[in-house]
Amino acid sequence: MTTLELAGLTKRYRVRGAGHMLALDDVDLSITSGRTVALVGQSGSGKSTIARIITQLERETSGQVLLDGVPIPRRGKALRSYRQQVRMVFQDPFASLNPYHTVHHHIARPLLLDRVVPRDQVDAEVARLLDRVRLDPELASRRPHELSGGQRQRIAIARALASRPALLVADEPVSMLDVSIRLGVLNLLAELQEADGLGVLYITHDLATARHFSDEIVVLHHGRVVERGPADDVILTPQHEYTRALRDASPDPERHFGGGREPETTGSRS
């Protein structure tokens, strides 16, 4: 059981000629193994800043990030071991893979760096990881440009899983993918999470997937948490007016047509 806790997290960016911009204001949040927390809010609400601080691509101004009660180490082996436990899947699968390297290289690198398996088992482990994300292990020799967006995102997920993390931060993992494959990738994430008991922070602006993909939803507005609770409650009976505004602005044919969709449309899955 691993718990990542954000306590009183605050981030101020200096803005040239305009003092400071408060990107995060006293945010408390916790992610535990086996649970998915969705972080929703419009652009500029601070969602990605949270992801960047958790993965230490950015430093907090004040407050703390604690992994099982221990603050994030600032350097050295301890930081590396923290990063081995907390992995990230980025939004843009076209930018997050290096065009010069093969799929094998991308997945083998964390295996070697974190010494997950002995060197002579790396190839087998790469194949196993590809298989876990439902890709043909034959793809290992390909380069990113030979793959579709969905395949690339699966590789990014395999790479994130390679070091056997306890927690995964997924920052808009499907927003750049074609609609018909989004569900497949989200379902894959849900399934891997279940199998590995992963804790997932799912960052998104899409309320519908947030509701169905997570246990808990945290609503961020101007860097502050304005509402949090069980996923269905936050969407179906929002308490804060900002959450209501977000919900009402999201397209919802169900509400628009007053229900009545034929049940036969469910269950057809690719």
Add this chain to the structure above:
Amino acid sequence: MNRDPVLSVSGLSVTYDVDPPVEAVRDVSLTVGQGEVLGLAGESGCGKSTLAYAVQRLLRPPAEITGGEVVLHDVGGSDVDLTVLPAAEMDRLRWDQIAMVFQGAMNSLNPVLSVGDQLADVFTRHRPAMRRAERTETCGALLEMVGVGANRLRSYPHELSGGMRQRVMIAMALALRPRLLIMDEPTTALDVLVQREILQEISRLREELGFSVVFITHDLPLLLEISDRIAVMRAGRVVETAPAADLYRHPQHEYTKRLLGSFPSLTGERGDFVRKGGVTV
């Protein structure tokens, strides 16, 4: 469906003449009625943008129209086939009768010209007789109309937010009061609150000015809310056309069903979504 048609597309095909040739649009037939919002849904690569470009003869080689016709029904009752119209005629007609809000419109403004100058361009080109003072006044009124405000005439694109730039693009497209507005993913890059504001703006303007809209997007839930009818495209073909409510309640084509199933419902049931490691394929 007794609206007078504004545009009828019949048997339209577009091929990218590369090796091997790609048939991006195959035998597409559609009509857009007066004051109607026709939604065009489909995924990337299905040919929806190519179709929009073809309708306005904006395709560049290697793309070319290989068959079919695009008929614009004039107010006076005379019909014009746009596919065979001389280029000069087409130039005159474009923007005047059919205008377009392009995909990524936010980035299609010229960064070194003020938005006022860019709006004025439309009038210098299409209404050369218009005097400068009147032009400035009209441009100001257009910015007011889309909720940006005439005081932004001298602003440069980088000084405006994404939503405001999108509104400027809409103002520009509506400048000459076209009869048909084609919008290609006009709100995809905006977040939901801004998207909703802009959609409300478009529907208000449509009631006010009475133009028809072809709205192109992959976002089917959005399309279901704003369209009168929806055409679903796949691999260059229109696989199904139906009134929005019918398409939602009784989709006929397998692909439409799959597309509908790709969007988990906000307040309804789970659909194809598994939360806790259910069986997935």
